[in-house]
Amino acid sequence: MSEQQRTSGPGRPGGFGGGPGGRGPMGGGPMGMGMPGEKAKNFKGTLKRLIGYLKPRQTQLILVLLTAILSTVFSIVSPKIMGKAVTKLFEGVVMKMKGVPDAAIDFTYISQIIFLLAGLYLISALFSYVQQYVMAGVAQKVVFDMRQQVNDKLGRLPLKYFDSRTHGEILSRVTNDVDNISTTLQQSLTQLITSIITIIGVIVMMLTISPWLTLICIVTLPLSFLVTAKVAKRSQKYFMGQQKALGELNGHVEEMYTGHKVVKAFGHEEKSMAKFRQINEQLYDSGWRAQFISGVIMPLMSFITNLGYVLVCVVGGVMVTKKSIEIGDIQAFIQYARQFGMPIAQTANIANIIQSTIASAERVFEVLDEAEEVPEAKQPKTLANPEGHVSFADVTFGYKEDTTIIDHMSIDVKEGQTVAIVGPTGAGKTTLINLLMRFYEVNSGCITIDGVDIRDMKRSNLRSLFGMVLQDTWLFNGTIRDNIAYGREGATELEIIHAAKAAHADFFIRTLPDGYDTVLNEEASNISQGQKQLLTIARAILADPAILILDEATSSVDTRTEVYIQKAMKDLMHGRTSFVIAHRLSTIRDADLILVMNKGSVIEQGTHHELLAQDGFYADLYNSQFTGKAITQEVV
Template sequence: MSENNQEFKRPQQPPRRGFGPGGGGPPGMSMPAEKAKDFKGTLRRLIRYLRPKQIQLLIVLATAILSTVFSIFSPKVMGKATTKLFEGAVAMMKGVPGASIDWGYINEILLILGGLYLFSALFSYIQQYVMASVAQSVVYTMREEINSKLERLPLKYFDSRTHGEILSRATNDVDNISTTLQQSLTQLITSIVTIIGVVIMMLTISPWLTLITIITLPLSFVVIMAITKRSQSYFVGQQKSLGQLNGHVEEMYTGHRIVKAFGQERKSLQEFDRINAELYNSGWRAQFMSGIIMPLMMFIGNLGYVLVCVVGGIFVTKKMIDVGDIQAFIQYSRQFTMPITQTANIANIIQSTIASAERVFELLDEEEEVPETAVSLPASEDKGAVEFRHVKFGYKENAPLIEDMNIQVSPGQTIAIVGPTGAGKTTLINLLMRFYELNGGQILIDGVDITDMKRSDLRRRFGMVLQDTWLFNGTIRDNIAYGREGASEADVVRAAKAAYADHFIRTLPQGYDTILNEEASNISQGQKQLLTIARAILADPSILILDEATSSVDTRTEVQIQKAMNTLMQGRTSFVIAHRLSTIRDADLILVMNHGTVIEQGTHEELLGQGGFYADLYNSQFSEGDLPDVS
């Protein structure tokens, strides 16, 4: 693999989140996802996460009811004060002897009113506090399950999906669920209680005015249903476009040097503009359709408000109702419209949330790796013998790559694997590490089938030095110590010296405390490789996997590293994927692969003597003709 291509092999980092796609939006205005395929089934499954929180949910329900009830009683109480003030003022205007405004009574009403608002606010605070705890506890559990699931998913899952799609499910969709549980669910409870309470209070004031107010309901529902049905067509591609945009931005950002080097900025921007336009088109239409609900509901509510004022005024003139009751009723009619509008918006948000939950559950339901054995093998049994018995494998069921592979490797042998691109060299290593499961046959290490080992026991037997270096954001010391848990400072330095990395590390301003950035771009490619070699030396494995480990260093450093490698490989079984055939002349066994099959095997001299495929590859590297692709 070329150095340019290495730039695209980056650690999977989550995208930065802020304003913009995936970064949230104005409160109360969610970005809906696609419609759920199985709304009821997904809702039932989501409710299971709430069952352990039944006591807290009962507290939320009780406090929501109490808060709403205290709030609903307030207009009725205020109406009494208004009536008393109106009666006193009218009496004084008419010149009734001894007439005055009963300020004492009004003050008592205001104190009661203040108490009602205070208790309403207190219970509302308790409701939000408890619901926040419930919501965060649920999404905490959900995130833990997602993280645990991602650890158990086979490599083929990640190979078949973009990073943006996976990250979108683990971040955006979970955040959508969190927001709905914390905000929309309590609003839904409050809205339902408010509607019921307001209707009861309006009936106690005037059944006729209540009937006028309720007449506007069918019109409201018709408008809401029409808008909701129309808006569904714009929600379908929303989350898909968001995932694509996240993946594209992450890929272009991490590979920005390569993009600039090959002059692909215009193409990158065009692709971004295309995805962003799709997200914009679906987003603004969805937001517009959702946004017009409120103005239309306010218009319908104002129609009812005008009718209540006109009919209420007539009732007052006929002394069928008090002025304070009219004031209270107008407030109730306002309160009656608002929760209906909120309920409509919340219904839309819940639908979006169920779609997000469905995407999360799809991830949680993905087929996992084959369950591993519970038996741990002692490290003392590590010798390094490897055997492939009639191994069959293909990335697709109908396209076999390896058929009936048989390899016998003795402890301490060096096995070189050569062949053109696509021959199956890397696949062989993936099968050996059990990153993929076999379609048939067995792989045995020290006489034990790898399927009978814990994956952790299997992989700790290996040390890997790949052409594609991977270093994480941290100190050089931590990156080397990553090879073995509990490694001391002396162990780290000893490994660095063995890999000929100690000298360049000490020339850095902070030495071993130098912080590498996320892509380790503050050191050279060759220096990265030296650190990964030091890490492998520190791990002290029984089996080594070397994928052209010296390809990224200069000739002088390569000679030094080759010496260190020869020392490291002594007494250990080593699998070397070779691109430059001159580096594997001394291998105990050379496997020549093509189209997933070992077509030749033997020592360097034996294979040259056969004059076959290997001889052609080897001789072509020292000729002036065209070189075959053996990368």
């Protein structure tokens, strides 16, 4: 996946641009004529499925529709009523100018009209408020249900789903895409309903005033659409160029920010800045052209609209002189003509937004439709007193159907044994652990613990048997106390401190200003890598599991601390089955059993001394770490 693809997706947080459909600061041009959002692959199917979320709330939606109609109707009839006041005022003025005796302006009638208009506008605003209030509840409830479903689904997805996708892509579907749906349901949907009702209502009211003037007003629409389409087509390529440059700029900034130490260490600041300037200039050029060309739309549309107003005024004036229409109706008609153009532009804009929303919904539904983990056994077995006897019987596995990583592997690990797993990169060491924890399902064969097939156990019960310390530490935003206590629910303060002391973490914790109350940031970058490793070891010690898994657990600590950790781990592993993955072979000399893996198979097994005596692959691997001799033995 390219840098641009990673960083220019819909509404990527932390970027320089806007979200889906060109809603952001640099999204689209005026009147929504910017670059269209991503299109759905199956528009009708996705729309039908999205509507399914609205079906349980039909009553609220009917209420929204009714209030939208009433709000719009009260708003639409107001100009015609106002026209009556204008006509009455005009008649009074004309009578006075003609010198008619007792001629006077009927301010009583006009004031009644004004109060009526105020009441109509107030009622219209009230119905509009009810409409927005109800629709907000509907929209939030829909996205609440959708988020809940997505969250539940993520908990049921196999690990391979997360391994095959970037974190940013998954997060974008859960947050940005769902937010896009929420915004459209809450704002655009009500706006669409109101716009359609306004268009119909305005045409009806204009026809009641004058069919000829209505025809003049409608004739100008094709010209507006033609001009808009021509300009939008020209701006399209520049908007695409803008989004492309925006993605590249986001990618470059993110890359340089995360690797700023390396950039400084190798003196590539000028090269980085030069590339930034180059991309930034491309963005400026595309953005300026896109915004300028799309910005021409409004003046052109205003010009065409004003032509329509001129025609309406000229023809209307002629009709007034012939007394075939009242002057107040002309004033009302001009207001309707102004109202007519706005909802049409809004509808065109919303159509673009809906495209983006359906694309977002499709991405969310793709997550919901993903194949889930193999269902749990109907009558799961549990181990009341787990001993830790682990057996791999003729296990075959591959991450892809056409690629085998582990081929017919059989291992028997007795309870209480410490088993070290060694081998070159890609040999299948971590894969073996993934299978043992049932993060992946075996293709054939079986894995048993104390004679029970792990597929016959609930995943939660199976994983509760294990304590893990991985090379890649994971700590969350919270206190050090909370991070250690994550190992076992309900752990006491004394147990947490005891675990920290056993992991040789207590000393450095107490040197921190807030001790165990020190809050780690999101990346836990306010403590060293070695200290993070000590905390994860303390967490495993607190968990007190039946089986331990240590994947390069001491790779990030210094040699002296490693000695202390080895002693603590030796005490912890006493009487427990332990799986230790290690590259530094000096750390696993005392293991009860060493499994040497290569290309998915166990090619040698035995104790450290037995394997050295065999003078095989392990001996070659071990000697290369201490004598600098390269591995010469090739295993096929």
